[in-house]
Amino acid sequence: MRDSPNFSSSAQRHDSVIARVRARRLSRSRNHQGSAITMNFAPMIDMTFLLLIFFLVTTTFERAEGILASKLPTNTGRHTASLPLVPIVVRVQQVDSDHNAFHISLDGFDAQPTTFTALTAVLLNIQAQPGFDNETPVVIVADQELPWDHVVACWNATLNANCQRVAFGD
């Protein structure tokens, strides 16, 4: 069996494989000695992936929200005595059947603005008239069924017109 040519060639192949493995091991150990310190990246990449996936999943892109502040009339009667000025009454009425349609009117004024941006301009015009200024109280009277969005938009329009005293009426 040992003398057969086939076996000798396979034995040679075996030897050469062993030699190659040894050489590889040697080069690897030499490598280790050469670079002295190596860094194991695997745990770091694991952690980074974990953080990345966490933030990917938890992040929600939201619009920032802010606060509109105003005074409410209280039941003590403190605020009712000090209003000798005639207020500007802004009425926002719902146009029937359509929830989003609205009609703006101002008591004692002809102007009928169609948008809340136009309402700001109308209020600024009124403030420029004699007897009115931004201290003149503004009372918002809105329909009970009007969407809250329009009420806030109306309130915001009065704030855009720099009105200092805004109240809600019935």
Add this chain to the structure above:
Amino acid sequence: MRHERRRRETSSGISFNAVPMVDVIFMLTIFFMLVSRFSSAEQIPMELPKPEHSQASVAKIPERVIINCRVNSLLPSGSMQAVYSVGPNQPESLDVVARRLAAMRKQSPNLKVVVRADRRLPYAEVREVMRMLANNNIDMLNVVAHVNEEK
């Protein structure tokens, strides 16, 4: 050095260069870490009013309680009725909310109330909250709206 690298590459066959991948992952991680804001449990997701040229300002109110007014999702979509809740609590009737508020006002008299109401709700539903606040002698009304993004 060069010799060793070549030897290693030939021995392993295919090699994988992880450096650009790590770079990109780090960049994405830092981006999401900076961008993400953890919304508090009090701020229940809802459609807030979006006025044009909003005057709403982002303000930190130290002693404040949030009253959430959401659309009642149990009712059919046409009827807009509000459900009220104090902060992250379960929905309650307005009377219970008023009682809670009165108890909180006893503990901290400078308590500020912030009303977060859905933009689709009828004015009457939010007006009820305003009346309740006035009955509790709360004279400041803080309403939440989206801030102007054009600035």
